[in-house]
Amino acid sequence: MRIGVLGAGNMADALAGQWVRAGHEVLIGARTPAKAAALAGRLGCAGGGLRDAAEFGAAVLLAVPHDGAMDALRDAGAAEGVLAGRVLIDCTNPMAPPFEALTTGGGPSAARRIADASGARVVKAFNLCPDGVWRMTPPVFGGRPLGVPLCGDDADALEAVGGLVRDLGCVPMRGGSLARAALLEAATAFTVGLLAAGEDPAAMLPPVAHMGDPR
Amino acid sequence: MRIGVLGAGNMADALAGQWVRAGHEVLIGARTPAKAAALAGRLGCAGGGLRDAAEFGAAVLLAVPHDGAMDALRDAGAAEGVLAGRVLIDCTNPMAPPFEALTTGGGPSAARRIADASGARVVKAFNLCPDGVWRMTPPVFGGRPLGVPLCGDDADALEAVGGLVRDLGCVPMRGGSLARAALLEAATAFTVGLLAAGEDPAAMLPPVAHMGDPR
Numbered sequence: 001m002r003i004g005v006l007g008a009g010n011m012a013d014a015l016a017g018q019w020v021r022a023g024h025e026v027l028i029g030a031r032t033p034a035k036a037a038a039l040a041g042r043l044g045c046a047g048g049g050l051r052d053a054a055e056f057g058a059a060v061l062l063a064v065p066h067d068g069a070m071d072a073l074r075d076a077g078a079a080e081g082v083l084a085g086r087v088l089i090d091c092t093n094p095m096a097p098p099f100e101a102l103t104t105g106g107g108p109s110a111a112r113r114i115a116d117a118s119g120a121r122v123v124k125a126f127n128l129c130p131d132g133v134w135r136m137t138p139p140v141f142g143g144r145p146l147g148v149p150l151c152g153d154d155a156d157a158l159e160a161v162g163g164l165v166r167d168l169g170c171v172p173m174r175g176g177s178l179a180r181a182a183l184l185e186a187a188t189a190f191t192v193g194l195l196a197a198g199e200d201p202a203a204m205l206p207p208v209a210h211m212g213d214p215r
Numbered sequence: 216m217r218i219g220v221l222g223a224g225n226m227a228d229a230l231a232g233q234w235v236r237a238g239h240e241v242l243i244g245a246r247t248p249a250k251a252a253a254l255a256g257r258l259g260c261a262g263g264g265l266r267d268a269a270e271f272g273a274a275v276l277l278a279v280p281h282d283g284a285m286d287a288l289r290d291a292g293a294a295e296g297v298l299a300g301r302v303l304i305d306c307t308n309p310m311a312p313p314f315e316a317l318t319t320g321g322g323p324s325a326a327r328r329i330a331d332a333s334g335a336r337v338v339k340a341f342n343l344c345p346d347g348v349w350r351m352t353p354p355v356f357g358g359r360p361l362g363v364p365l366c367g368d369d370a371d372a373l374e375a376v377g378g379l380v381r382d383l384g385c386v387p388m389r390g391g392s393l394a395r396a397a398l399l400e401a402a403t404a405f406t407v408g409l410l411a412a413g414e415d416p417a418a419m420l421p422p423v424a425h426m427g428d429p430r
Contacts, residue, residue, distance in 0.1 A: 097429070100394040106321035128419055130427040139421065147418030149409065173419060174412040175405075179315040183408070186401030190390075191420070192429045193398070194364065197389040200423035203362030204343055204388060205406070206354065208415035212345040214312070214407045 001160070004029060004057025006050050006072050007064040008039045011091055014134035015061060015126060015168075020045050021137075022167035029053025031075060050076040059087040059160055060120070066092040066103065066110055070117060078118045087157040088120035089164070091127045094185060099193030102185055111151065111181035123152035123161040124181035128188050138169020149175030151184055216375070219244060219272025221265050221287050222279040223254045226306055229349035230276060230341060230383075235260050236352075237382035244268025246290060265291040274302040274375055275335070281307040281318065281325055285332060293333045302372040303335035304379070306342045309400060314408030317400055326366065326396035338367035338376040339396035343403050353384020364390035366399055 001024050005012045008030035016026050016039070026045040029052050030036035040047030046056075054060055054076035060083060064072045069092050076082060094103040094110040104110055115122040125148055126134060133139050139146040148165045150172050152158045162172035175184060191201045205211075216239050220227045223245035231241050231254070241260040244267050245251035255262030261271075269275055269291035275298060279287045284307050291297060309318040309325040319325055330337040340363055341349060348354050354361040363380045365387050367373045377387035390399060406416045420426075 098391070099398075099429075100392055101397065129421060129425075130429075132427055133421055133425050136425075139425075141421050141425070144418065146421055147415065149405075149414070149419055171418070173409065173414045175414075176313070176408050176412065177315055180405065180408060182316065183314075183401045183405035186398045187405045190364075190395065190398035190402045193391050193395060194388065195423070195426050196429045197391065199364070199388045199390075200362065201426070202417065202420040202423060203359065203386070204364055205417040205420065206344060206348055206356050206361055208410070208417060210344075210348050210351075210354075210356070211410050211416070212347055214314075214345075214411045 002056055002058045004053035004060040006053055006060060006062050006076055008035045009063065010131035011126070011134070012061070012063040013039055014131040015063065016045065017043050018134065018168045019164065027053050027056040051082060054082045057086060059089060059164065061089045061091065062114060063091055066094045069110065069114060073114065073117050081119065084119035086120045087160050088114065088118055088122045089126065089161055090114050090122050090124050093127050093188055095189040095192065097196065099189050099196060102189055109182035109185055111178055111185070115178060121152065121154040121157035122178060123150050123157050124175070124178065124184055125150045125161055125165065127184065128191065134168065140169060146170045147173040149173040149184060151175040151178055151181040153178045217271055217273045219268035219275040221268055221275060221277050221291055223250045224278065225346035226341070226349070227276070227278040228254055229346040230278065231260065232258050233349065233383045234379060242268050242271040266297060269297045272301060274304060274379065276304045276306065277329060278306055281309045284325065284329060288329065288332050296334065299334035301335045302375050303329065303333055303337045304341065304376055305329050305337050305339050308342050308403055310404040310407065312411065314404050314411060317404055324397035324400055326393055326400070330393060336367065336369040336372035337393060338365050338372050339390070339393065339399055340365045340376055340380065342399065343406065349383065355384060361385045362388040364388040364399060366390040366393055366396040368393045
């Protein structure tokens, strides 16, 4: 698959590296083309500007800090429809220390804002773990592949992103609709706040057999 | 400790049962006194009305469905200050299928509304797992006691609730301020939605050593 990556930071590095190794055609785009070229050279893929990456990708990964998401979409040509209809993977997190509230306030989720600004088929994914986890080959713990919850409204987009999750050696999880991305963003902020307090988030979830069936 | 319980349903049954066994003095209060008396008789503790339980408890557990929380607080005498300054444990969840958004909408968290309505020192706790987990003696999985995140603003209240967590054989986790209860409520709704989709929420969290340090 042709994958465009918006951003050349840690998340771009981790995920694009996996997808290059899996045989995908990847183009890294950044506001500073030299930064994109440096990462692309290291990963063995193409580099360019943000708009180059947006135009290239059948799937596009938005991998910039949340604060810069709207600027990155603008520079990628969102207002001119460059991203409309494309699969857009949103791994951003609208949060900052002390992780008491989302920086989206009471308004729409980051994922919803990104969908509205781009017209893309957005799938929220890869936002719960730091880049170090996504660099693992594979992210398997105690013999069990990591689950990656996906939230989105388009079945084909979810299927495409599910394949990219499997390329890492992970397992896609049915996170639900794009509306549920708001809950996933909050769950991530809660989890990261626990980490900041020195707690182990995994300690709070019993094995699934004990969790009952809410249906 | 003297513990008042508002409600006589599954969560009241599970948690009050543990605290009676741990040697606490417990009074179960319900809108229907016969229901409270039946549960109290089974657990070997006192029963009464909602206001009886609120007046009795140095710590009070609010264990009614979220939809009924404000009515229960009213009947417990919240408007007359009966709960003011008391430790109030909020295990409610403002959610319903299909778990796409909290039923608090974009407004204050359930925990904040309960604090505002009661003047109590609210600690959000026990809302992430179903009653079956809280009935376990003890809730220990693979040799590891379950962690219970607590969110609250009052150090003494957090310490008191931490003791009640330990009475179950669980470990209290520093969930942060009461503001973070909004994130915990959302995390719970996201988690329960995963369960409803047939997914295992625990699969999405790597061991803490892989999660990095966000500080």
